[in-house]
Amino acid sequence: xxAGIDVARVRSIGALYxxxxxxxAMLKWKGIIAIVAIGNPLFYLIAIGIGVGVLVDExxxxxxxxxxxxxxxxxxxxxxxxxxxAALDEAMFPVIEGFKWRKLFxxxxxxxxxxxxxxxxxxxxxxxxxxxTVICYxxxxxxxxxxxxxxSWDVIPVTIFAAGAFAAIIxxxxxxxxxxxxxxxxxxxxxxxxxxxxxxxxxxxNTMPTFLxxxxxxxxxxHATELGRHxxxxxxxxxMMLAIHFAFLLALLIGGFALANRTFTTRLxx
Amino acid sequence: xxETLISARGLTKRYGDFTxxxxxxxxxxxxxxxxxxxxxxxxxxxxxxxxAATSQRTSGTITILGRDPEEHGPQIRAHxxxxxxxxxxxxxxxxxxxxxxxGRYFGLGKKFIRNKIYELLxxxxxxxxxxxxxxxxxxxxxxxxxxxxxxxxxxxxxxxDEPTTGLDPQARHILWDRLFRLKEIGVTLVITxxxxxxxxxxxxxxxVMDKGKIMxxxxxxxxxxxxxxxxxxxxxFGSDRNKEIAPSLxxxxxxxxxxxxxxxxxVEDGEALLEEILNRKLHxxxxxxxxxxxxxxxxxxxxxxxxx
Numbered sequence: 001x002x003a004g005i006d007v008a009r010v011r012s013i014g015a016l017y018x019x020x021x022x023x024x025a026m027l028k029w030k031g032i033i034a035i036v037a038i039g040n041p042l043f044y045l046i047a048i049g050i051g052v053g054v055l056v057d058e059x060x061x062x063x064x065x066x067x068x069x070x071x072x073x074x075x076x077x078x079x080x081x082x083x084x085x086a087a088l089d090e091a092m093f094p095v096i097e098g099f100k101w102r103k104l105f106x107x108x109x110x111x112x113x114x115x116x117x118x119x120x121x122x123x124x125x126x127x128x129x130x131x132x133t134v135i136c137y138x139x140x141x142x143x144x145x146x147x148x149x150x151x152s153w154d155v156i157p158v159t160i161f162a163a164g165a166f167a168a169i170i171x172x173x174x175x176x177x178x179x180x181x182x183x184x185x186x187x188x189x190x191x192x193x194x195x196x197x198x199x200x201x202x203x204x205x206n207t208m209p210t211f212l213x214x215x216x217x218x219x220x221x222x223h224a225t226e227l228g229r230h231x232x233x234x235x236x237x238x239x240m241m242l243a244i245h246f247a248f249l250l251a252l253l254i255g256g257f258a259l260a261n262r263t264f265t266t267r268l269x270x
Numbered sequence: 271x272x273e274t275l276i277s278a279r280g281l282t283k284r285y286g287d288f289t290x291x292x293x294x295x296x297x298x299x300x301x302x303x304x305x306x307x308x309x310x311x312x313x314x315x316x317x318x319x320x321x322a323a324t325s326q327r328t329s330g331t332i333t334i335l336g337r338d339p340e341e342h343g344p345q346i347r348a349h350x351x352x353x354x355x356x357x358x359x360x361x362x363x364x365x366x367x368x369x370x371x372x373g374r375y376f377g378l379g380k381k382f383i384r385n386k387i388y389e390l391l392x393x394x395x396x397x398x399x400x401x402x403x404x405x406x407x408x409x410x411x412x413x414x415x416x417x418x419x420x421x422x423x424x425x426x427x428x429x430x431d432e433p434t435t436g437l438d439p440q441a442r443h444i445l446w447d448r449l450f451r452l453k454e455i456g457v458t459l460v461i462t463x464x465x466x467x468x469x470x471x472x473x474x475x476x477x478v479m480d481k482g483k484i485m486x487x488x489x490x491x492x493x494x495x496x497x498x499x500x501x502x503x504x505x506x507f508g509s510d511r512n513k514e515i516a517p518s519l520x521x522x523x524x525x526x527x528x529x530x531x532x533x534x535x536x537v538e539d540g541e542a543l544l545e546e547i548l549n550r551k552l553h554x555x556x557x558x559x560x561x562x563x564x565x566x567x568x569x570x571x572x573x574x575x576x577x578x
Binding site: 028103104111114268 | 371
């Protein structure tokens with residue numbers, strides 16, 4: 001028996017070892033991750049801020065955006081959307097890869113590491129990518145003077161929390177997937193894209209026809225965006241709405257983990 | 271009698287109506303090289319996953335390293351090295367990164383793993399590939415790396431599921447040589463294979479499995495002795511004539527297997543039988559006298575060949 005083996009240690013911090021391996025793999029893509037994290041806000045700010053934003057501000061003033069410039073209005077929404085996209089990348093691909101493409105999770109599970117630890121490790125690594133993305137995005141927004149440091153620092157943890165909730169539920173759903181071809185097409189084109197368009201990102205949700213508004217209500221992005229606006233420029237939210245937004249995201253986080261833990265275990269131990 | 275590391279009684283695994291493993295009994299002793307031989311779908315891999323403490327049995331009992339895998343999965347897995355049928359290396363990482371990360375999953379210290387990596391790369395003959403991405407390795411190298419990875423924790427039992435399937439003959443021989451070295455230094459091996467030559471080379475003792483059941487058990491030599499004859503005469507008359515001639519052959523040999531392309535005749539003295547056939551003017555197009563192998567044992571036990 002190898003005396004160096006430490007089962008108790010793996011039991012308590014095994015998820016960190018999984019996260020460590022995920023981050024090693026992620027660092028192989030560090031150039032691309034950095035370019036996306038910085039390039040994404042730059043392009044959006046230039047295109048929307050200078051292009052669309054000027055058009056909106058000149059034609060309707062700030063009446064439609066609750067008294068702020070259009071760029072200020074959409075900045076927290078774009079931040080939330082970038083965070084959620086990063087979460088999607090790191091919660092979906094590694095899970096498909098782990099169960100199907102390269103079966104890495106089966107390799108991990110052949111050691112003292114358990115299914116729930118793999119789920120938590122993948123989640124922690126995804127969250128690291130989200131943190132990096134959010135901080136880069138926020139820094140660009142500050143650099144361009146779109147929001148102020150004093151007023152908006154707390155948008156960072158709130159957005160990270162929202163993206164984390166999204167990562168948990170995506171991880172859980174992806175773990176159930178057997179046929180990844182259809183899944184990615186449906187998730188990408190029929191869920192994520194409409195979510196981006198109908199979650200009050202570019203215009204307030206209540207300006208949409210009532211029958212379309214429920215898309216926003218169930219969209220994590222809308223909840224993240226509303227919170228982001230509240231914490232970045234003081235967009236007013238009632239105490240009840242604040243609670244609802246947080247509760248919705250918290251439910252995704254808890255529900256996502258409960259489902260992921262179960263699915264990871266059953267799929268690995270079949 | 272040396273220490274028993276694995277002990278299964280009535281071990282059964284069902285998936286719905288399908289019984290993958292059907293009430294099998296076996297023991298594996300410390301230092302032994304134990305094989306599960308059988309065709310695809312015989313239940314070998316399922317048995318391996320149960321021993322590896324990842325798949326839960328449906329019924330029966332099994333203890334691995336003195337523990338029940340249902341309750342002590344992680345503790346058991348901490349002392350196993352698993353080489354799955356399909357390499358599941360992290361192909362984006364380098365050779366040494368794969369070994370390092372895997373060692374961490376056992377809670378091993380960084381220093382221990384770094385030292386171990388040198389030793390393992392030497393063993394796997396991959397020293398020069400240390401900082402190369404796994405993606406670029408050949409199939410044989412990947413297989414050796416997977417075995418090296420399984421050894422990072424100095425396991426009590428090394429489990430290999432079809433270790434050389436899909437490798438070219440040269441890569442197979444290199445791998446057999448490596449595994450033989452492990453056997454020599456007393457590592458307990460559990461191997462599944464559908465190659466009889468592999469089972470003969472590597473296993474001290476094996477069970478022949480078919481349709482979830484154990485058909486026979488023993489050392490390769492014992493199995494051959496019990497279930498086959500000393501020699502086998504293989505004759506071919508061309509696929510059309512094989513059937514036609516078989517009855518006349520039956521008259522001079524009590525045990526025969528007719529395969530689509532050839533007829534196998536089981537005897538103690540192959541040359542003498544061949545002479546008898548030639549005397550009777552039955553002129554086969556080709557003939558071959560060889561020693562009995564595990565393939566013949568399997569054919570005898572199941573009426574089917576191992577690789578179909």
